[in-house]
Amino acid sequence: MEESQKILTKISIVTRDIEENYPELQKYLSETRSTLPHGSNEMDNIDTSDLENYLNELKEIRDRYKEEGH
Incomplete structure (x- = not known):
């Protein structure tokens, strides 16, 4: 598996953990997502x-x- 795909999988796991176990932190997901590149x-x-x-x-x-x- 390509390195970026491995990292994306880890991101998905952590994001899901936050969504399921710490829903009050979801407001920070959109803020941190701005660090990802835009475009294609x-x-x-x-x-x-x-x-x-x-x-x-x-x-x-x-x-x-x-x-x-918490």
């Missing part, structure tokens, strides 16, 4: 570092929320 949806045009950054932001939001005891 072709996989060739997606920068893996942008995807990694987005994945890390999602994890950070979720983990920080969990650490605060």
